[in-house]
Amino acid sequence: MSTGLPGHPGEPWSRGVRRREDGSVEVAGVDVHDLVAEHGTPVYVLDEADFRARARGYRTAFETAFRAVGSDVDVYYAGKALLTVAVARWAREEGLRVDTASGGELAVALRAGVPGAEIGLHGNNKSDAEIGRALDEGVGRIIVDSLVEVERVARLAGERGVVAPVMVRVTTGVHAGGHEYISTAHEDQKFGLSIAAPRGTEGGPAGDSPAMAALLDVVVRPELHLLGIHSHIGSQILDPSGFEVAARAVLELRAELAARTGVLVDEVDIGGGYGIAYLPGEVALDPERVAKDVAAAVDAAAAELGTPLPRFSIEPGRAIVGPAGLTLYTVGTVKPVTLDDGRVRTYVSVDGGMSDNIRPALYEAQYHAEVVGRASDAEPVLARVVGKHCESGDIVVHEVRLPGDVRAGDLLAVPATGAYGRSMASNYNMLTRPPVVAVRDGASRVLVRRETVEDLLALDEG
Numbered sequence: 279m280s281t282g283l284p285g286h287p288g289e290p291w292s293r294g295v296r297r298r299e300d301g302s303v304e305v306a307g308v309d310v311h312d313l314v315a316e317h318g319t320p321v322y323v324l325d326e327a328d329f330r331a332r333a334r335g336y337r338t339a340f341e342t343a344f345r346a347v348g349s350d351v352d353v354y355y356a357g358k359a360l361l362t363v364a365v366a367r368w369a370r371e372e373g374l375r376v377d378t379a380s381g382g383e384l385a386v387a388l389r390a391g392v393p394g395a396e397i398g399l400h401g402n403n404k405s406d407a408e409i410g411r412a413l414d415e416g417v418g419r420i421i422v423d424s425l426v427e428v429e430r431v432a433r434l435a436g437e438r439g440v441v442a443p444v445m446v447r448v449t450t451g452v453h454a455g456g457h458e459y460i461s462t463a464h465e466d467q468k469f470g471l472s473i474a475a476p477r478g479t480e481g482g483p484a485g486d487s488p489a490m491a492a493l494l495d496v497v498v499r500p501e502l503h504l505l506g507i508h509s510h511i512g513s514q515i516l517d518p519s520g521f522e523v524a525a526r527a528v529l530e531l532r533a534e535l536a537a538r539t540g541v542l543v544d545e546v547d548i549g550g551g552y553g554i555a556y557l558p559g560e561v562a563l564d565p566e567r568v569a570k571d572v573a574a575a576v577d578a579a580a581a582e583l584g585t586p587l588p589r590f591s592i593e594p595g596r597a598i599v600g601p602a603g604l605t606l607y608t609v610g611t612v613k614p615v616t617l618d619d620g621r622v623r624t625y626v627s628v629d630g631g632m633s634d635n636i637r638p639a640l641y642e643a644q645y646h647a648e649v650v651g652r653a654s655d656a657e658p659v660l661a662r663v664v665g666k667h668c669e670s671g672d673i674v675v676h677e678v679r680l681p682g683d684v685r686a687g688d689l690l691a692v693p694a695t696g697a698y699g700r701s702m703a704s705n706y707n708m709l710t711r712p713p714v715v716a717v718r719d720g721a722s723r724v725l726v727r728r729e730t731v732e733d734l735l736a737l738d739e740g
């Protein structure tokens with residue numbers, strides 16, 4: 279059979295995945311055949327116990343490491359990775375708060391019963407309506423992303439007679455992450471305010487950095503309370519050193535602000551971005567290791583700067599929900615194609631594609647796949663799993679070895695699709711978005727139902 283058999287540690291499957299003697303696979307005690315009989319394909323399957331274990335794991339690792347150096351930490355689950363009412367509840371039940379990035383995500387978190395005080399609101403272009411709802415719901419922190427937004431939040435808070443709790447999102451120049459498009463702390467992109475002072479004509483600094491300018495602006499506005507400084511450096515990060523460099527830079531900025539204004543902010547957020555394994559043999563970032571290293575680095579930096587440690591927060595999304603999810607597809611057509619070098623690539627088409635997982639097309643993301651409905655002794659062949667869209671870039675898995683007898687009707691599982699799959703799904707070619715089905719203790723439950731063509735037609739005013 280192919281490599282990467284489910285159930286082995288370090289591989290990209292959720293903890294509840296097991297391959298049985300007969301070759302079929304179960305997730306949290308539910309046979310994939312039963313899942314498919316009940317919910318159809320494509321289907322996003324979410325292993326609830328795995329999600330909860332990862333949420334607890336991140337919280338415990340960071341709490342332990344930061345308490346050991348005399349600080350503390352709040353963990354915000356980044357809802358952009360996948361947010362449903364149930365998922366938000368699971369996060370809260372495991373002691374996490376919820377980070378949102380739009381009015382829609384905020385509405386889901388609130389519907390789940392997450393108290394406003396435990397929610398953060400992000401976004402580089404929040405609307406007045408989004409900021410207003412956040413203020414009305416008593417959201418615990420609004421992370422401001424531009425100088426214009428400082429003024430906007432202050433105005434909306436003033437109109438309501440409330441004081442808005444804000445953090446300022448800064449960019450530290452650290453370039454980290456799995457792809458240019460998911461790297462967010464270098465200078466030439468839309469997020470945050472740079473900590474680098476603009477160059478003067480003589481080459482030296484010409485005035486305050488945009489980050490310092492925003493912090494100074496927040497401090498003097500009575501409608502705003504400056505909670506802290508926020509830095510998110512990127513996503514799918516497998517080299518943890520960037521977190522330490524960025525955290526240190528933020529502590530320096532905090533000390534500089536204190537020296538200039540007497541305001542020593544209480545909190546520093548180092549964002550999300552913790553990388554996971556997508557392929558067999560890949561190793562995810564270890565939360566305990568990262569937490570210890572970052573805690574040690576900030577402890578040393580605070581001592582050097584002569585400032586007490588702030589409270590910290592982090593915003594993992596992918597690392598909590600990514601490995602907990604997998605997508606089940608049904609194979610439709612199988613087509614061998616001879617390549618220029620004489621090799622044969624078997625194109626295996628499934629009943630979904632770039633509409634349920636845009637990541638391969640957008641970031642050239644690599645995934646793994648296995649036939650999970652049966653055993654096979656057939657020699658593995660070089661395969662490419664593709665979707666059913668009118669687009670040659672509609673690739674689900676670029677390269678994988680599948681059994682040579684892979685055929686129509688086979689069930690194919692792609693692991694580690696829990697994050698940024700459903701949340702970035704589209705209706706391209708009028709495909710309906712698949713359901714999100716949770717599995718736990720031998721039972722399945724629909725969290726988000728499958729869309730129907732009727733749903734899509736209902737939006738068309740004719």
Ligand SMILES: Cc1ncc(COP(=O)(O)O)c(C=O)c1O
Binds near residue numbers: 597697
């Ligand atoms: C501000 C912020 N926080 C948290 C996250 C979550 O990132 P990840 O899912 O990589 O942990 C992101 C996305 O990259 C983000 O932009």
Ligand SMILES: N[C@@H](CCCC[NH3+])C(=O)O
Binds near residue numbers: 358462513514697698
């Ligand atoms: N959507 C991206 C991550 C970026 C998240 C938002 N800053 C991904 O699938 O990897």
